[in-house]
Amino acid sequence: MFDELIKTIKDDYDFKRNITHWEIIKAREGKYSDFPDDVDPIILKIYADRGIDRLYTHQKLCFDLIREDRNVVVVTPTASGKTLCYNLPVIDYLLKNPEARALYLFPTKALSQDQQSELNEVLLSENLPIKTVTYDGDTPSSVRVSARDGGRIIITNPDMLHAGIMPNHPKWIKFLSNVKYIVIDEVHIYRGVFGSHVTNVIRRLKRICRFYGSDPVFICCSATIGNPLELTEKIIETNAVLVDDNGSPSGEKHFILYNPPLVDAVQGIRRGVVLESQRLALKFLKRGVKTIVFCRSRIRTELIASYINDRLANVFNDNHRIRVEAYRGGYLPSERREIEKGLRSGEIQGVVSTNALELGIDIGGLDASIMAGFPGSISSSWQQAGRAGRRATSSVSILIASAAPVDQYVIEHPDYFFGRNPESAWIDPDNIYIQLDHLKCAAFELPFSEDDKGFGSQTPELLVYLEEEGVLRNTGGKYYWADRSYPAETVSLRSATSENVVIIDETKGRNAVIGEMDRPSAKEMLFNKAVYIHRGEQYQVKKLDIDNKKCFVESSNLNYYTDAVVKTDIKLLEEDRSIVKSGVRIAEGDVLVRKQVTKFKKIKYRTHENVGFGEIFLPEEEMHTRAVVFIFEENTASCSSFENIPDELKEHVIGRIGSLVKNVAPVFLLCEGRDIGVAERLKDPHFGRACIYIYDNYPGGTGLAEGLSRITDEVLAAAFERISSCPCEYGCPSCIGPDEEESDTGNKKEQIITFFREWLGEAKASHARLP
């Protein structure tokens, strides 16, 4: 059935001509190893009963390392028996040491529940005396006391650890003084702001463990990213050993990159991913191929699932028996469990999901995985592709590109996709805003000594600062928490700022909250009279009340959307370092970003005509963050080629380059487009030259600027590639954006290509001349 399908695809001319690459990843034999001799026989029996009588080599290696009390990070693909890597050594140790405990951290509640049921299956089958409890916001208070006192394995998430467990650690003495292992699964999720927070949570946890005399071993698992060991060591702030030699077998895998055909070559419009993915999924499902479709938004998930079900609802053949479900965040846990179960049992043949199913939730093996749009990172793509494929049979994964620049870059560069390591993840646990918040929480938990180590280099200064603020008291050589508040309550690990604007729908006297948005974004998207799209519904903003963090909207039916004109003013506060590289001077440092929205454009749907302006009166937004600056300095390649551009075009060119760089950078940085901002200056007051600022869009920075400065060569090359290989004529949304103004200044796209060619060509040449 599968080979037949592959053949059908190969023979389908319409499909085949849009394939940009077809990679066949050969089947891999398993590498096995016996269970270690000293594992408790009852554990051997439990696993033997489940059909496991030997280990994969990576599982055995993990076991040995963990027994030596080494911290470990396991990086192997989906369905390679990652869970066993930690469950086996943990259960065995807990069985032999009746006082020992283990803490399991998962990023979501769903994963915690999954792990709980997996552990229950293992532990309860032979009634092992290892009580396992999931401790999160849903845990009833009646269970909490017994969990604290009797739980040997506590499964929780970083948020609960941060706000529920650690501030009350005296209640957890028994657990915390005996905790031997800390398992952090899906460690790659802890990057950017979230990762920087979690690192500080781990700092606090280690501090409390030290206080109670325990020194736990960390067992981490990561999806394939560029720097799993580096990320893990940054999070746990100690050495770890990388285990990435996967011993599990896998079937042959076909990976296809598919670029939907151009509908309008001049404007660069392609056939949409929704229709293309739906068409392909149907083709597979009708042939009995179990298929998962990944989409980038919740709305698309519902849309594609309903299209597929509509097309299958033919009562005259058997197709209507094929069951396809949507799966996304926002469903009830019980609904999710039911879908997962259906997928495992085969009752459900198809599922359309957001990246919610990308993580290690057990849904069994599927045959085909279709990505409706590039998931945002290579590492995510491999995770999603990994959902298709079982140990013995072949599988296929298809990536369908959208018109977005990142998608178009990836689809045109299979070498990039298959040839190199996935993106690296960055965190900056010493971001002062984040660190300051956690220092408060840590001081609440235990007083700080003046020479307290292990909380970042700025600790002494920050403690003094907090003392001046009046929340700490320095006395007898220690800093004590001297405030009535409960600081963990006000610190959220996941949202950018705790000050979100609540969006309230007031249509026909309704008064329902439909969503929320952080304040800076609200100023750009929820200004008075803005058109706001939420879950496919159009609303118009009646009033944005920024002081009270409320925005009132009303259902509307307008034929235009709005786009705020944001004036960004950026000021360099401190330059940390600067070098000449890639034919341009690259500086890195602290910046102050001031954003003000002053007016908005009304843009007609479809034609994208500008049909009017409106004024916006909102206070400016200030942010202190980190940035990388490209300075077109004299005597560099960038400067000389920039000088060749006609003066009247310079502003356009630099502006477009800025957005181009911003658009491709996420490919290399494991972040979202909105995580970075860009500002261009024709003549910067500080540097006195034309320059482009690329800044981290989170107060204080999250390591993105530092990450970017390491890979400027790649990013600039990719930006050049993107624009030069784009088939459009004058620029399109897939590269530098459409050419809006009617002007006779010539073809900007060509101008930019020429500029880039001169710059990077020259840079390369001068680089080659170096000894």
Add this chain to the structure above:
Amino acid sequence: MDLKNLRSRIDTIKKQDRPAAVPAGLDTGPREIPPPEAALLLNGWRRLADMVYEKVTLSENPLQPVISDFLMPEQADTAGLFFYDTETTGLGGAGNIVFLTGFGFTEGDAFKTVQIMLTDFPGEPAFLEAMKPYISPERIYVSYNGRAFDANILKSRYALNGMRLNFGYQLDLLYPSRRLWRNVIGSCSLGDIEEKILKKERELDVPGAMVPDLYFDFMRSGDYAAIEGVAAHHLEDIKSLAELLSVFEKIAEDPVRLTKVDRTGLASQLTPRHPETAEAVLEAGFKAGSFKAAKELGLLRKRRGDYDAARGIWENLWESRRSIFAGIELAKQLEHREKDIEKAHSLTCELLSLDRIRIKLVIPELERRRVRLELKLLRMVTRSGCIRRSDS
């Protein structure tokens, strides 16, 4: 990074959210902190250790030598009772400390209160050590919300300092107070109880919510005036505990004649050890026209199997006020015990026709009852008539 730079970085982002870091007029710059010791000693405190002080107060003892089993499993010697209360810097969690503890107990003819105060963080181990002589598993500890709060936070503080806390039996007066008075006076904080039950008036009282800030103020400034009110308030609280217990004792002497309490609550307090008294209290309530007491009395009798006595109550409530609850109980009894199907049916129909019933959730239940009764009636008719063939 130097501190000046750091501060400017933090302030840049924070200034828009916050009016000013320091309230005007409050100088936070470095300065000599006067030791609070002189003021403490002048005000009757005695130094126990660095940063730990004790104050003993004698007052009139409101308690009888023996207390009854009204609130506890058995009678107890008043000498074994320790009344206690704590003042803390917050509502719990590892970062909140206890800075003032007081124990009140009988000594000779007097009521003696020992308050122990911690004047700064580093003295905590000595502070906890100083409390130890007053904590023993053999005594009974009387508190107001101590079971859920004070005992827990003390337990945490001892644990954090590597010590064990071995409390005795906890008699928390919050729960019986709520039982007796919540429906009479509303909120039952110790302050409300003092005002409305003990009829105590406090001059210049310190609101509980201000206590942590006053203490931090005292810690920073060393100015005893900041904490003076808190200490006085704390002392009064402990005395009030003893007075409140003696109020309960008076109630226990003759609960039946009491009028200004929630009789249902009083009865539930009495039920485990004095069921007859509890019933008498409810009867008194029933006679005084309390619907709640009557309802409880009916249920109590029903549970005991005394259906006839219960029936009297239901009938009374149904006749006098068309109580839906009583009506349903009566219908149940008519149907299942007395097998008077016709009467049960007409009562059910009458219940369903009441205007008030429209908003009740009992309609489906009543409808089911009506249908079932009608089927029973029908069966009786067919059985007594001669239409159907004999099916015995």
